[in-house]
Amino acid sequence: MELSREQWSELRKNTPLTLTADELEELRGLEDPIDLTEVTDIYLPLTRLLNLHFTGSKQRSSVLSAFLGHPGGRVPYILGIAGSVAVGKSTTARLLHTLLARWPEHPHVELITTDSFLHPNAVLEAKGIMHRKGFPESYDRRALVRFVAEVKAGSPETLAPVYSHLEYDIVPGAKQTVKNPDILIIEGLNVLQPAPPSSLAVNDYFDFSIYVDAKVEDIRTWYVERFHKLRRTAFEDPKSYFRHIAELSDDEATSFARNVWRDINERNLVENIAPTRGRADLVLQKGADHSVRRVRLRRT
Numbered sequence: 001m002e003l004s005r006e007q008w009s010e011l012r013k014n015t016p017l018t019l020t021a022d023e024l025e026e027l028r029g030l031e032d033p034i035d036l037t038e039v040t041d042i043y044l045p046l047t048r049l050l051n052l053h054f055t056g057s058k059q060r061s062s063v064l065s066a067f068l069g070h071p072g073g074r075v076p077y078i079l080g081i082a083g084s085v086a087v088g089k090s091t092t093a094r095l096l097h098t099l100l101a102r103w104p105e106h107p108h109v110e111l112i113t114t115d116s117f118l119h120p121n122a123v124l125e126a127k128g129i130m131h132r133k134g135f136p137e138s139y140d141r142r143a144l145v146r147f148v149a150e151v152k153a154g155s156p157e158t159l160a161p162v163y164s165h166l167e168y169d170i171v172p173g174a175k176q177t178v179k180n181p182d183i184l185i186i187e188g189l190n191v192l193q194p195a196p197p198s199s200l201a202v203n204d205y206f207d208f209s210i211y212v213d214a215k216v217e218d219i220r221t222w223y224v225e226r227f228h229k230l231r232r233t234a235f236e237d238p239k240s241y242f243r244h245i246a247e248l249s250d251d252e253a254t255s256f257a258r259n260v261w262r263d264i265n266e267r268n269l270v271e272n273i274a275p276t277r278g279r280a281d282l283v284l285q286k287g288a289d290h291s292v293r294r295v296r297l298r299r300t
Ligand SMILES: Nc1ncnc2c1ncn2[C@@H]1O[C@H](COP(=O)(O)OP(=O)(O)O)[C@@H](O)[C@H]1O
Pocket: 032, 033, 034, 035, 038, 083, 084, 085, 086, 087, 088, 089, 090, 091, 092, 222, 223, 225, 226, 289, 290, 291
């Protein structure tokens, strides 16, 4: 089912949760440059849909508990967010994290990105796939599936590794903890990738999934723009893996970013990520200015 931006934003009328001027101001402080009309027209109706779906899932699990004759434990609701590098997954995930936590039914929302489950650089080097970071084989898929299975089973605390964008590697020994949330958002390039035969995929545990989509040319522009922004910020840190990039001229940096885009990220998008779009429950189609132009919903 396909809805235009106008049809989708009409659904805002059915959304009981509205945001006060103060709350909108607080969202502006999120560091994400997201337009506030976009929040009210697109993301508020989306949280309403997720809220209804969350309630439906809870009812289904209470049916099972009634049938089994014993009260079931609380089962975290898992929301997957997929899409290309630089399409806006993290921005969407951070925004949904904040908005979903405002609903009284699910105040405890946690967010994890799948870069935590990348193999460390030493392993990627040993396998000869350092230039394929972000491709499905660069992840420890089993560790990711184990992690989600443990969260879904209601474990009070589940540990995950930590990836540092600054150091461009997994941080040895560092851990982050997910504490039995109402909703866990899992964001990453490959979260809709099907499992190899006779194994499980992370999406087998998803209650709902979103694919963030845009034209390849627009995503390339966003990638290069973000790269320049990072050059003026994170890459200047002496600890940054990319500190040498801060010293390049603007033109050299643009051509470096375009090459990384073409050889790694666009290839991964075309070969691995885009083919998983049809598996998502909902697709957000963004235009060149990041505004959502169309929403596609899977009815089944
Ligand atoms: N809704 C939006 N409005 C404006 N800019 C956005 C929006 N979503 C993403 N961006 C910008 O686009 C770039 C890529 O977004 P990001 O969320 O970092 O992508 P990803 O997590 O998919 O790599 C960033 O520079 C981000 O600030």
